[in-house]
Amino acid sequence: MSDPGTDPGTEPSDAVEGGEAAATTHEPEESLRSMLRGALREEEPPPNVLAGVQKRIRERSKGKFYADGWSTAKHPPLNTYLVTSLLMLAILVISYALLSPLVGSPVPVRNQPVPVQLIPR
Amino acid sequence: MADRRDVAAHPVYLADGVADAEEQSERKFIERLAQRDERAFNELVELYEARVFRLLLRMLGRRDEAEDMAQEVFVQIFKAVGTFRGDSKLSTWIYRVSVNLCKNRMKYLARRHSEGEDELEPVAERAALDEAKGVTFGDVAQPDRMVEGYQIERVVQQCIAELDPDFREVLILRDLEDLSYEELSEITGLADGTVKSRLHRARSMLKANVERKMGEKIR
Numbered sequence: 001m002s003d004p005g006t007d008p009g010t011e012p013s014d015a016v017e018g019g020e021a022a023a024t025t026h027e028p029e030e031s032l033r034s035m036l037r038g039a040l041r042e043e044e045p046p047p048n049v050l051a052g053v054q055k056r057i058r059e060r061s062k063g064k065f066y067a068d069g070w071s072t073a074k075h076p077p078l079n080t081y082l083v084t085s086l087l088m089l090a091i092l093v094i095s096y097a098l099l100s101p102l103v104g105s106p107v108p109v110r111n112q113p114v115p116v117q118l119i120p121r
Numbered sequence: 122m123a124d125r126r127d128v129a130a131h132p133v134y135l136a137d138g139v140a141d142a143e144e145q146s147e148r149k150f151i152e153r154l155a156q157r158d159e160r161a162f163n164e165l166v167e168l169y170e171a172r173v174f175r176l177l178l179r180m181l182g183r184r185d186e187a188e189d190m191a192q193e194v195f196v197q198i199f200k201a202v203g204t205f206r207g208d209s210k211l212s213t214w215i216y217r218v219s220v221n222l223c224k225n226r227m228k229y230l231a232r233r234h235s236e237g238e239d240e241l242e243p244v245a246e247r248a249a250l251d252e253a254k255g256v257t258f259g260d261v262a263q264p265d266r267m268v269e270g271y272q273i274e275r276v277v278q279q280c281i282a283e284l285d286p287d288f289r290e291v292l293i294l295r296d297l298e299d300l301s302y303e304e305l306s307e308i309t310g311l312a313d314g315t316v317k318s319r320l321h322r323a324r325s326m327l328k329a330n331v332e333r334k335m336g337e338k339i340r
Contacts, residue, residue, distance in 0.1 A: 032328055033296045039277035040297060046174040047188050050166045053195040060196065066159060 147211055154202045166195050169212070172298075173219050179293045180223045181230075182282050190226055194219045209307045216294070217308045224286050273335075280330040288323035295320055 051072070058066040066072050153161035173194055178187035198218055205214055281289060294300045294308060305316045 032324055035273075035277055035331070036281070036292070036296055036327075039274045040179050040281070040293075042175060042178065044184075046171040047191075049170050049174065049188065049191045049195065050163060052188075052192040053166055053199075054163075056192055056196045057199055065157065065199075 148207065151202070151205060151207060151211060155205075157199075162199055165198070169215055170195070172212075173215065176216065176219055176293065176298060177223055179281075179297055180220075180286075180289060181227065182278060186226070186230070190219075190223060194222055197222060210304075213304050213307050216298075216300070216304070220290055220294070220308055224290065227286050276334050277331055280327055280334065283330060284323060284327060288319060288326060291316060291320045292323040292327065296324075 054066040054072045058072075150161060150164075154165060170191060174187055174191045177190045177194070178184060181187050181190065194215075198215060201218070205211070209217075281292070284292065290309065291305060294305055295302075300308070302313055302316055305311075305320075306313050309316060311319070
C-alpha cells in the first residue's frame with residue numbers, strides 16, 4: 001500500500017513553478033480573508049465519523065480490528081463492567097447460600113489402636 | 122538536569138519542559154497507534170474529526186462528500202500510521218493525508234462531472250461587494266440583507282470551487298485553517314517560496330474572479 005502521507009502524488013512539476021518562487025508574497029488581504037471566512041463558515045456542527053470509520057476498518061480487515069462491541073465503544077463501558085462484576089458476585093453468594101446446607105458436617109471417626117499380636121517364633 | 126530553583130529563575134526551562142512532555146506524550150501516542158491500539162485510534166479520530174471534516178468540506182464544498190471522505194481519511198491513517206516516521210507533527214501528517222486524498226477525489230469527481238453547481242442570480246440583483254465583509258447569510262437579521270449575504274456567499278463559494286485544486290489547497294490551509302508556511306510546505310511537499318507565490322496567485326485569482334462576477338472591486 002502506498003503511503004498517502006508521504007506521497008505528494010498529484011503535484012505538478014515544481015520546475016514549472018520554479019519562477020514563481022521569486023514572486024513577492026504580500027501579507028494576506030484582510031478583506032479577502034474575511035470574505036472567505038464568511039462564505040465558508042460552517043453552519044452545522046461536524047458529524048461524528050467514528051462509527052463509520054470503525055465499520056469500514058472492520059469490514060476491510062475482515063473482522064481483525066473492531067470485531068466486538070467493546071472495542072467499538074467510544075469510551076470504556078464502566079457501567080457494564082460494574083454491573084457484570086456485581087452480578088457475578090451475587091451469583092456466587094446465592095450459589096454458596098444454596099449449596100452450603102447440603103454439604104452437612106463431617107462424620108466423627110473414633111480411632112482405636114489396633115491390638116498388637118505377637119507372633120511366636 | 123536543572124533543579125527547582127534554576128527552573129524558577131529561568132522560565133524558558135519550564136516552556137522547554139512542557140514542550141518535551143508534549144513531544145513525549147505524542148510519541149507514546151504514536152507508538153500505541155502503530156501497535157494498532159483500537160482505543161488510541163478512537164482517541165485520534167475524536168481529536169481530529171472536526172478539523173479534518175472542516176478542511177474537506179471547504180475543499181470539496183459538499184457535506185456528504187466531505188463526511189464520506191473524512192471516514193476514508195481515517196481508514197487510510199489507520200493503515201499507514203505504522204509508516205509515520207515522526208518527521209513532522211502528527212497533525213501536519215494528518216492534514217497531508219487529507220489533502221492528498223481530497224485532491225484525488227476532486228479529480229475523480231471532476232471526471233464524473235458530478236460537481237453540483239447552481240446557477241447564480243442575475244448580476245443586477247446582486248448585492249454590493251462591501252456587504253461581504255462580516256455580513257453573511259447566517260449573521261443578518263433583515264430579510265433583504267439576508268438575501269444579499271446569501272448571494273455573496275454563493276459567489277465566493279463558486280469562485281473557490283473554480284480555483285485549481287493546487288491553489289485552493291494553499292488558500293484554505295493558510296487563510297482558513299491558519300497554518301504556518303512551514304506546515305504548508307510539509308503538507309504540500311513544495312518549497313517555501315513556491316508555497317508563498319502559489320498562495321499569492323491563488324488570492325489574486327480568487328479576488329479577480331469574485332470582482333468579475335460581482336462587477337465591482339474588493340476594497
